[in-house]
Amino acid sequence: MTLGRSPAGMDAWVVSRPGPMATRPLERVRLPVPEPGPGEVLVEVEACAVCRTDLHLAEGDLPPRRPGTVPGHEVVGRVAGHGQGASRLPRGTRVGVAWLRSTCGRCRHCLRGAENLCPSSTYTGWDADGGYAGYLTAPEDYVHPLPQGPSAEKLAPLLCAGIIGYRALLRSDLPPGGRLGVYGFGASAHLTAQLAVAQGATVHVMTRSARARELALRLGAASAAEAAQAPPEPLDAAILFAPAGELVPVALEALDRGGTLAVAGIHLSDIPVLDYRRHLFQERTLRSVTANTRADARAYLELATGHPPEVTTVAYPFEAADRALADLAADRVEGAAVLLR
Template sequence: MISYAAKGGVSLSTAMKAMVLHAMRKPLVMEERPVPAPGAGEIRIAVEACAVCRTDLHLLDGDLPHPKLPVIPGHEIVGRVDALGPGIRSRALGERVGIPWLGHTCGHCSYCIAGQENLCDEPLFTGYTRDGGFASHAIADEAYAFSLPEDDDPAALAPLLCAGLIGWRSLVAAGPGKTIGIFGFGAAAHIIAQVCAWQGRNVFAFTRPHDPATQDFARSLGAVWAGGSDQEPPERLDAAIIFAPVGELVPVALRTVRKGGRVVCGGIHMSDIPQFPYRILWEERQIRSIANLTRQDAQDFLAIVPEARIRTQTTRYPLEAANEALDDLRSGRLQGAAVLTP
């Protein structure tokens, strides 16, 4: 292993801090642990920022099966490479990288071979089946780390690593339509609304009923219309993306799209979808889900970020306030994204 300190960088402590999940539906616990050493093909990151995702809430709530416990959550990591495992040639000590949800794939299952690594049969997920970024240090597979701008604010970059990437994959799945409905105007929506505006699309933002502050926020990011999910948009839409984990929104969204329109469910977990009449699906409307991401998604999206001049809105918390950040996300007290800054 080669460390940043060994190359003349900052001195490294032998201990790290981490917010750890030991059991479902329990708060995270601050712990001090030995700084881990990267193995073959791995790098260690000194974490500069890690955004808080709704998926982290699903992990805490037990909605995601078979997590590694105890586990350090967090999968929107920005940091500096501070140690290299054996055989690393593509990364440099001190380089800034981003670490996303998809942490490793097998490379040999039928999905990986077909270019669908997001559906890999033997994946590892950052902050779920391997430790993540709610910590001062994290280990990552070098092949699943992405170069990030050296001079940008790390807290502003962090939401791009999941909210941005999953939002981008959802938008691509929605197709090339010009009118896009977005249900649930949180971290992913506030990024993808900016992409849509850059692409010349019209965004129709659906928020919780009676939420004028979020509706104003959506309009400030280019939405041509914003209203509650209990309201009808002024026209039929080409596609709708649902970021809110609310199954009841699927038939609502189906009623907003035109013939041949698409409804994309962008979350990893959603409450049950209620029974609905076939007539709102008929006329070749489609429903599809989005699962994880591919490295190509990351390359494509990160390339357009500077062109589209995407700006994230963040609320920052110290690492030890991770439980407070999660509570604020759950209650809807945030606009944009929560970010932990160790």
Template sequence: MRAMLFDGENPRLREADLPDPAPGAGELLIDVRACGVCRTDLHVVDGDLAHPKRPLVPGHEIVGTVAALGAGVTGFAPGDRVGVPWLGRTCGHCRFCADGRENLCDAPGFTGYTIDGGYATRTVADARYSFHLPRQYSDLEAAPLLCAGLIGYRSLAMAGDARRIGIYGFGAAAHIVAQVARHQGRT
């Protein structure tokens, strides 16, 4: 497969030919169709986030199609269109995972940071953290929803039925939240 590699030292990615990854138990092999560039990806290659996997294939706003299933995977089939976000895996048993707050897991894995991501022609992902994607969005439209869209949705959902919301900072997540809130008739 073709991939863009971060060596952990130089912020300039280099193109490389790598062996195709194989899905392990509970994983999907995905043919990547699009992968967005998030500010977090830039933090990784700029050295702002400590201890990335080395070498690393960055990218965590992945849209692709399932090429193969690892042992034990259910709910997916080859050819399914899927998305892969930043949160790539969790332990499943810490107090946060047990309470449904996996985003705070004590032992997480992050796509494009501690797990190889989508700046490649293929990747593997934990099926539990992969999503079926609706067809009405193109690959390029869907990719940013896998980070900013998820973050924005989570924050908007936490606001409950509030008719008036405040947005602090204004990156991609806030941009998406503002559009959804306006569509919902909020101010």
């Protein structure tokens, strides 16, 4: 490994005992700086956005894959070292580390360009330690170069909230100039809505937060209403960002004939019984969204850095990671929470 400096250790947050945030599932610890393996780079963390997936991991909705995992997969940092065979990104390069950490590259899903469905895929902050720390390692082929200019605080949410929203928008089959419904309006939704508006769509937002509804209107939504309220016109497509299964029939019923609902989350509460004629008949489609491909990430980051969206963030010091996650759980975050080092 090549390293610019050799720190003795690093502060990190780990999921020690998954459970409700009131039980304090995150624990601040001291860990050794990780050593990058073959093909990996060591990244010194500048910022890490706080994702609802981190909350699902901390609270146990997403079963931990290993004990004491460091969460975080929306990481902005700089290359600080290289493992054997890693040489594409020079030391000091500003990079982003996202959710998708590795795939096999050989299965039928990988070979047809659907690496997000690879049975052997691994994920940052779930299968391997993530960005709630001073450093992390990642396979160089899955690390994304980032521009020097924008602040780390504004770049970090692009690496999951932005990327997964972009894939969800693709999965929703929104036609040009179509009518899009957005259910829930947190980190991912507020970026996706801007992208859809920029592409000429009419966007209707349904969310329980009054502050989020105000933000949606300011960012260009045509309307903003309560989560279970019907939009003012039938929808060509909809995306469910809120992890609330009870909104699935609500969103399906709001679709026009031939419309598609894409469910963007990794976790969803139980979906109520669907009525075939009310919710699915007339060729309405219900789709899930699973992770993203590197091609998705590259395409979205190119769009977002060429025409930057307004990224609404709430900054937290690294020492307050547990408070940031608790605020997210209580819907006290407008936009995206971001940990800054």
